[in-house]
Amino acid sequence: MIKLNDPTLLRQAALVGGQWIEPDDTGLAVTNPATGGVIGHVPNLGTDETRSAIAAAQTAQKAWTKRTAKDRAQVLRRWFDLMMDHQDDLGAILTAEQGKPLTEAKGEIAYGASFIEWFAEEARRAYGDVTPGHAPDKRIITIKQPIGVVAAITPWNFPNAMITRKAGPAFAAGCAMVLKPASQTPFSAIALAVLGERAGLPAGLFSVITGSARVIGAEMTGNPTVQKLTFTGSTEIGAMLYAQCAPTIKKLGLELGGNAPFIVFNDADLDAAVEGAVIAKFRNNGQTCVCANRIYVQAGVYDAFAEKLASKVATLPTGNGFDEGIVFGPLIDQPAVDKVAEHVSDATSKGATVTLGGKAHALGGTFYEPTILTGVTADMAVATEETFGPVAPLFKFDTEAEVVAAANDTEFGLASYFYSRDLARVWRVSEALEYGMVGINTGLISTAEAPFGGVKMSGLGREGSRYGLDDFMELKYLCMGGIDAAEEA
């Protein structure tokens, strides 16, 4: 059992149109990836409950949008305050169902809450404009209005922040949201809904539906009342949902897979580059879409970088996320371990060397040793597939042109990183990299103030920043005519 200051936050129920529904004997078990133990159960809901939630959202949204932006902002601010007041409990629930170390989980709570805080402020800045008319009697006015009912589907790797990164702008804009969280991590979403009620989110505005992704998703994508679908997860599922939304022409927000390059030039600050690589590669045990999936090191510093990185990572302990000082928790499930093992096996079979780790951890279960590979080449699976685990493949390169071409040689375009202290090179490489985001001399770029998102197969739209609200609003053009000149006195 998870020790909580407020046990009511761990609620074994889904929230459908303002009504809490508890699981019956068809309920779905949620397990702790570190121990395999059952944390609790959630109801196995489907089409009817999803349809009911969407109808309730439509009703609640009409009232919500009539409230002032300041009023909506105050509710969001209260939600932010409650999240931070309960940071320890929300972090414990997250570690229990996702596995990341408690310190990192609490960090995610603060990161997730920052999106609610940011959009509480942005809510009051949905500015329109007045444009000089195209005729003497015409005036042109542009206003922004909420899209309406939003459906959201989120992944297990950031079970709090991937929800608030959508709910914050949606509610700030005046929308309602029906959410299907990942089946492996529903309790973080449910705890957010419990606190949302306490903050004053009206009944029906925010529903959390648990059950079959395929069935719930089919209703979300097919129901014409849903005006926007916002999805974070794999490119494969994202593309399928994109197609499912086509018949009802929904707006889409897609935050999909990545294959981030991490480039270290000869002129880099090597210690800073090692520190950045540890964060960019191993945050959340490598289970993030913006993780450094390929590490390119210029020939002049390759051996020194590899040695420094291995020495640093070797000091970082693996274990149960609730234990003091743990840096690497378990992977989410056995398929995740199998994929990591397959990538390591493929690389070594094609000539790569295991400098550190390279096998399942002695702890067993879904624990895997943090791994560093050297002598990695472009024909290996780690070069083209997202590993989504603690494997750092080091590629050697000679010239800037060669590494930029290699970095761009992927269908993905989410995050990228490079270390250089040459100003001209910083500009050249920043402009040449085909990605939505570029980290320059840093391995950690995600923050509510910045536009998060990708290009190519990594998705559509941006979350966070001053642009995030617009993804949940529609522009309306008012053409005011008949404004004739006053009669001469």
Ligand SMILES: NC(=O)C1=CN([C@@H]2O[C@H](COP(=O)(O)OP(=O)(O)OC[C@H]3O[C@@H](n4cnc5c(N)ncnc54)[C@H](OP(=O)(O)O)[C@@H]3O)[C@@H](O)[C@H]2O)C=CC1
């Ligand atoms: N761009 C970004 O910000 C992020 C991208 N990702 C990417 O997601 C992948 C790993 O996350 P993972 O959760 O496994 O991704 P998935 O795409 O498998 O799952 C994401 C969500 O989609 C749901 N889902 C799965 N199948 C369907 C379906 N047929 N219809 C509707 N919903 C469905 C899942 O539900 P269920 O849990 O029930 O299967 C889950 O809630 C990686 O590729 C990673 O790069 C992950 C996080 C962030």
Ligand SMILES: O=C(O)[C@H](O)CS(=O)(=O)O
């Ligand atoms: O799920 C993810 O990978 C997140 O988008 C990563 S981040 O926002 O925490 O960088």
